[in-house]
Amino acid sequence: MFFFVLLGVLRVLYGYLIMKKFETFTSIVCPLDRSNVDTDAIIPKQFLKSIKRSGFGPNLFDEWRYLDHGEPGMDNSKRPLNENFVLNNPRYQGAGILLGRDNFGCGSSREHAPWALEDYGFRVIIATSFADIFFNNCFKNGILPIVLSEEIIDNLFAVAGGEKPLEIAVDLEAQQLKVAEDEVIPFEVDAFRKHCLLNGLDDIGLTLQHVDAIKAYEARRCQEAPWLFSQ
């Protein structure tokens, strides 16, 4: 009996602690100066055949990053790099913040896109706008997507491409980006999502706190609309 109780507690704990916490994050910025960066570009379809959640980082932006055609199972360290692609520029190595433009993450709902970005090392994406499904998927994977105005983004591109790489300190609690000793940019984030990211909470665990409400809803709907519950 005790064993089953313990097992139950461990499962609940697993549910709560499944996601990486996000509090502060400091890194240099990699500028990707394109609009409509779609999830097909972020992680091409041939890599979606994997049944795992990890290992997508080496194939992030595969078609832009390498000169040959990538397939799963290749030794990516031996493939010819596209030196003109920003991710391959030595000055942006180790960047954990990606700077983009309009409609970032449009297209397919594949969560492999945030998995690939996270696996590569990106924890923050800053853009003028994001596609809805991608935006949502980021939060589920400990990535913070931040929307800023075009004017601010233009400035960040100018600085990030300047003499030395731009380093930003992201403070989620304070909702601030520190871009220089004396310059701080505030940003908006949904209160619920912020709470989940700060505490590394898992949505399923949260929802299962409302089991009774879900059951009551089902009982009511089953009366009102029985055809929804027949098969």
Place this chain on the structure above:
Amino acid sequence: MTNKTLYDKLWDLHVVRYDENDTALLYIDRQLIHEVTSPQAFEGLRLAGRKPWRVEANLATPDHNVPTTSRPNGIADISDPIARIQVETLDANCEEFGLTEFTMNDIRQGIVHVVGPEQGATLPGMTVVCGDSHTSTHGAMGALAFGIGTSEVEHVLATQCLIQKKSKSMLISVDGKTAHGVTAKDIVLAIIGEIGTAGGTGYAIEFGGQAIRDLSIEGRLTVCNMAIEAGARAGFVAVDEKTIDYVKGRPYAPEGETLEQAIANWQTLHSDEDAEFDRVVNIDASEIKPQVTWGTSPEMVVSVDARVPDPDQADDPVKAEGMRRALDYMGLEAGTPVSGINVDKVFIGSCTNSRIEDMREAAKVAKGRRVADNIKLALVVPGSGLVKQQAEAEGLDKIFIDAGFEWREPGCSMCLAMNADRLEPGERCASTSNRNFEGRQGQGGRTHLVSPAMAAAAAIAGHFVDVRDF
């Protein structure tokens, strides 16, 4: 009298509870599942020791990875070992958790977004989700349907709910009548050309107006399918008699007294006369001509009688740069007449355009004609085993084969080229699918999105041509 939009009604019917931030727990009536975005969700369930909340709310079928060539041995005919494992994993997961699956050689197998409505598994008034952005398709039934990521697939499996914030509402009213030869695909491409690929971001779109009401349910499925290409997760159409007639008699649809009760309920699924939308867009249907995309985003679209646009005429520098990059990728010069562009391959299929009416429209153009000599491959891929069966009963397969098209088994095929159907670098395709992104149909491939009739006409002519002159 209320003044609710259809979106308000669908939303309100499914709210289990709100938290203090106006975040809702939304009940999901139907989840559709395919092999690509589900394995990690099932794995998550297993790791946490969870069971599906309501097994019968889920319906699965493999579609992205299945070969469209002859496959009498089922999974054993998938030559790519990694793809085979993914389809086997779907079968194993559905078996382990007790979910209904239409497996590879089941006559009901097909593209999830064709199968759902065809089976009556997506009904008016439902909330429908799938780990696939084109889930918006099902909105044509008067449902609230949207694509989700794999974490949310797991969430729905485990709880039958999703944590959601309500979107803003947009009405796109396509007023008046379309001209002869203009199809649902042309309407939706024209809409995307008008509002842009981010125009619907943050909105749920209701498609209305005379031209939408005039469409068949299959036409509406095509329009709602591409709501996501306008940036909106969900697009839908109010229920009318056509919707109800379409649903009746389908395997998963209610019958008898329950059906009568359901119909009374479904008839309320429209926006009230005084409903207010956050944004309204009016489009004149009579001005829409057959559409062809020229670039690498669905918003890069013009009429077939137009020319490829010039980046130097664009109003802002970021947009101009995007156009230049697209022209370079597509191997096109600004100013080229669209109807003069030669194509190498033709693809008729995908969750946008692979239903029986699409097959009929394409066959009407192909009948008694021959595919041009410069076309290396012209593929027709029906959306489900049942669409294929129906088309064959009507003799459409013969028309295609006689004209030089290949007639294939159902699946997603060259829309995203996860299986062997793909473009080689530099090849140009007239495609009835939904995305013309770089590399979408194969690395270096060049995609032009068109309607089924326009694709068939391009196959016959060897280049784009105005189907109204055909």
